[in-house]
Amino acid sequence: MDNSPVSFDSLIAYVEHRHPDGDALARLSDAVIIGSQLSEQGDALIGHYVDQARRSGASWSQIGASMGVTKQAAQQRFVGKGVSFEVPGDQLFSRFTPRAGDALLTAAASAQGAPVAAEHIAVGSIADPDGVAGRIAANAGLDAVRLATALEVGLARTTGSTPEALREIDFAESGGEVLKGTLRAVLGLAHNYVGTEHLLLGTLLSGTTAATKLADLGLDEQVVRAGIDQEIARITAERRGS
Numbered sequence: 001m002d003n004s005p006v007s008f009d010s011l012i013a014y015v016e017h018r019h020p021d022g023d024a025l026a027r028l029s030d031a032v033i034i035g036s037q038l039s040e041q042g043d044a045l046i047g048h049y050v051d052q053a054r055r056s057g058a059s060w061s062q063i064g065a066s067m068g069v070t071k072q073a074a075q076q077r078f079v080g081k082g083v084s085f086e087v088p089g090d091q092l093f094s095r096f097t098p099r100a101g102d103a104l105l106t107a108a109a110s111a112q113g114a115p116v117a118a119e120h121i122a123v124g125s126i127a128d129p130d131g132v133a134g135r136i137a138a139n140a141g142l143d144a145v146r147l148a149t150a151l152e153v154g155l156a157r158t159t160g161s162t163p164e165a166l167r168e169i170d171f172a173e174s175g176g177e178v179l180k181g182t183l184r185a186v187l188g189l190a191h192n193y194v195g196t197e198h199l200l201l202g203t204l205l206s207g208t209t210a211a212t213k214l215a216d217l218g219l220d221e222q223v224v225r226a227g228i229d230q231e232i233a234r235i236t237a238e239r240r241g242s
Contacts, residue, residue, distance in 0.1 A: 018190055026192065033092070034187065050074070092183055093166040096194045099131040101161030103196050108169045109156035110148070115172035118203055118210035119151040122178075125199035127157045133196035136227030140218045151213060174208040181205030189228070197228045 015034065019026045046067070053063050064074035096104070107116050107124035126137040127144040137143060148155040171179065182202030186194055204211045204221045214220070 018192070030192070033183070092179065092186075092194060093163045095186075095192065096161070096163065096166065097196075098161065099128050100125075100195050100199060101163070101166055102157075102159045103127060103131070103133070103199055104166050104169060105158040105161045106156065107175075109158040110154045112154060112156075115170045116175040117153075117172040118174035118178045118206055118208040119153045119213075121175055121199055122203045122210045122214060123148045123151060123153055123155055125196045125203065127155065128196065131196040132228065132231045133200040135231055136197065136200065136224055137219060139227060140223055142217055142219060147214075147217065150217060151210060174206065174210065177206040177208055178202050178210075181207075197224070197231065200224055201228070 011031075011034065015027050015030050018030055050063055050067075053066070058066075059071075060075050061071045064071040067074055093101075103124040104116075104121065105124075106127045107120035110123060111117065111120045123144050125131075125133040126142070126147060128134050129138060129143070134144075137147070144155055144157075178199070179202065181204070182194060182198050184205055185198045185201040189198075191198070200214075200219070201221070201224050204214060204219070204224060
């Protein structure tokens with residue numbers, strides 16, 4: 001293939017647009033996150049067509065040959081994969097706000113030793129009523145207790161998170177999808193931090209059962225995005241007035 005669907009110049013322009021002040025370290029950090037996301041999307045693209053090839057009757061030997069690897073290498077990559085989720089370069093956790101970190105700790109505590117699923121993260125994201133996600137949920141008539149009941153999970157609010165503690169959390173497959181959705185939310189909003197609002201929006205972007213239940217309870221993507229805009233405007237006004 002001669003040309004990439006996303007040009008190198010376009011990627012550079014996107015990173016520089018996010019930090020027009022010329023902060024080279026901030027741009028480097030963004031480049032790491034974006035590069036990791038592109039790598040994830042590439043893996044997902046390959047996986048999609050591996051699945052299609054298998055459904056069409058192709059053997060693992062044929063798939064390996066098409067990929068330029070051995071049959072064993074193709075099988076090892078796409079068969080029996082674990083459900084753990086690795087945050088690209090650990091960059092996502094290092095950008096968590098204290099409230100967002102506590103939301104994940106709450107999710108882990110609520111899971112009671114089991115892998116953290118999308119439902120746990122959804123509940124954890126709104127557990128702090130003073131957080132942005134908590135305020136958005138309250139405006140929609142929803143709180144963490146009611147959500148935990150609807151999602152049939154526990155609620156054990158915990159605080160005192162650190163990036164190191166977050167990296168130790170074991171995520172279920174659906175929890176990993178929420179983190180991927182969170183990353184997409186952060187990049188889509190052009191924010192340089194991860195807040196509770198991004199976890200909530202990430203849940204809705206995850207395509208999991210938790211996303212469907214949230215929407216059924218009145219917290220769909222449109223409501224959350226509008227709530228994020230309102231909360232940012234409110235916070236900005238308060239800071240200007242102080």
